[in-house]
Amino acid sequence: MRRFIANPLSLRVQLLPRVVLANTRRPYCVACEPTPPQAPQAPPAPAPPSAKKSTPPSPSTATDLDHQSIAVAQGLYTISPLTPGSVFFLPHGTRIFNKLLAFMRKQYSLYGYEEVISPIIYKKTLWEQSGHWENYAEDMFSVTGRGAEGEAAKAKQEGRYLEDEEYGLKPMNCPGHCLIYASDDRSYRDLPIRYADFSPLHRNEASGALQGLTRVRRFHQDDAHIFCTPAQITSEIADTLRFVHAVFTVFQLPSYELFLSTRPEKYIGELAEWEQAEGALKEALNTTGREWAVKEGDGAFYGPKIDIVLKDAAGRRHQTATIQLDFQLPHRFNLKYRDAGGEIQAPVIVHRAILGSVERTMAILMEHTAGKWPFWLSPRQATVVPATTAPEVIAYAEAVQRRLSGVTNTLTTATEPPIPILEMATRTFFVDVDASEGKTLGKRVREAQKRRVNFTLVVGQKEMENGSVAVRSRDGKQLGEKTVEEVYQMFLELEKTYQ
Ligand SMILES: [Zn+2]
Incomplete structure (x- = not known):
């Protein structure tokens, strides 16, 4: 299993025109993928800030209609060299951000999601269990606890033992949601459980790659994880696709394309499990009445997925929503439920984000509307x-x-x-x-x-x-x-x- 992640998908270019997946590593949760694909028409990277004060996003390098220029004209956010890649939303930008969250929260009541608020730092042990520490650590910010330096040294001198105080700042929510799921006994009657989370996430992007709202180190997602039985996969995916369609309709985005990414050459789990999962995704895709295409062998090693690529007013494509099936994480976290016959079973996890990164959605909408917000x-x-x-x-x-x-x-x-x-x-x-x-x-x-x-x-x-x-x-x-x-x-x- 490890070798499949340790040799991750290197720089890959989607077969779609004008969409480049710039990510060099594939973490567990593709739905929670922090690095967005970049449209090549995006403006050049801003000049590095030289002053120690906060600076507005660089207007000089951008065209009038790119999101950085619009953000300057409308006073939406600022950045500081003291925290590169982490955006300060100004009052008017915060209004938009909060409205997007309020909009999603409203829909969560309709689609049966429960919002949770989860921690942003976790002990190394958790990231070892999820596999991130082994395969993803260099993209994560590590956090040193109080005991790691002075306290621990002093305790050692005194012959006392202090526990390990190494922590990681979360790049995605899935492991935290697994802990919530595992905090109680679950029956098939409880499923599906849908946890939604708008937590801030951090990823240690190279400073040279940072750009506006589309390439950041700190971001938020309309993230959710659905814990369900294998029999519930089709209906959960179909509902998620309906949700995606409803959201894009509200944003008046002209169109989007659906792709099913199937079992790659190297995979984990049973073949029958894969066939069942892919069959469930196909069935769900067929309920949309829309055309969809297969990306053969492009699924993650732990499960197949659906990618949604949307087109904006200028015809640019953006990958936003992703729906990812996962058989692996439930095993890593030993997640269980009791089925109707009283037998212990492992649930399936659906990782899904509709907007993807809220910051990136703001950038797409800014450019799509040319700053003329509805x-x-x-x-x-x-x-x-x-x-x-x-x-x-x-x-x-x-x-x-x-x-x-x-x-x-x-x-x-x-x-x-x-x-x-x-x-x-x-x-x-x-x-x-x-x-x-x-x-x-x-x-x-x-x-x-x-x-x-x-x-x-x-x-x-x-x-x-x-x-x-x-x-x-x-x-x-x-x-x-x-x-x-x-x-x-x-x-x-x-x-x-x-x-
Ligand atoms: Zn996830």
Whole structure:
């Protein structure tokens, strides 16, 4: 088994046009694959930062429509030479990140996932059990515990024994989820169990390879592991494929391709087990009603997988979602369940991620939309622009901002919040006011459009008297005068329908 991993897939190029799998090592969990494939059209790597202060992503080396330039224009994230490859999401980038997670969490209720929160450091022993320490250690960050240096030396001098304090920062969630599964007795009645996890993951990428949001050392995934019986594989995979389709439809991505990667020349497990698994995946693929292709012998040594390659508006291909069957990890962690006859069986694990890396999904969506975020995902949903500097008009603009952002439920110019706490069910939106002095109305409206604000709401004396706003869309279309309540209802509808 070890020799198959120790001689991993070296640099490999997908047979698909314009997609290069740059990964040089294949870890246990391909669904949790931290290194994304790179589209060759991606901008060149940014110049290494020279100053010790945080720097924005490098705009000088990129085109206007690559995600790094869009991120600079919209103030979404920054990076620091003090922590290369780990992104600082700025407030507006954090809004998008959190919205993507909220979106996935909402779907988890529908698709039967349970979210868990798991540790990010684990003792070396765990990584030895999972096989990572042996085969993947150089891609992992090791972490030294308190006892390893001074404490341990002192204890040794005193003839005391301290346990080994070598830890690893997790590059993927699977071993942690196996520990959760193993923490209780499981019956066939409990299965399938679907654990979802948005934990930060770390991978020790070479610093020269780091790039924007697509090549990072710290990232997050919409990761999940499904523990199921062999008989449940088809339905679990079919449901996951439905989930993938639903998510890509919401993102209005033009199309995607499905590939089944089958048993490689070197494999572990029983042939019959493989045939059953591949049969289950084929059956699931057929339920989609979409075309799919086989990548013969391209599965991992421990199980077959389905790759989903999506196409963006510019026709570029990105590998995002992966669904990976795994017979091996349950054995390594001695996972069990009791079947209907009372016999002890090993579950099958399905590793699956739909967005893949959340950071990379943000980059793909930024480039796909050219930074024009759909309203529901937008970090700047509306800006209220007072047409005059009259104090009462500015006070009205601020009242409109409070009502539309959801922190008040009536339109009032009273500055004290009328309620001490927001109800959990309150819908809130990202609305600001631009009353900056020394800028004409036209300039402020143009600036809002440049920031890709979805709606600009102009208010003057007339609107103040009518309790209304003059609505202008991001592409400059005048939508006319609407009451503030009508606009709030429009926001609710846009969010509800993922527009
Ligand atoms: Zn995994």
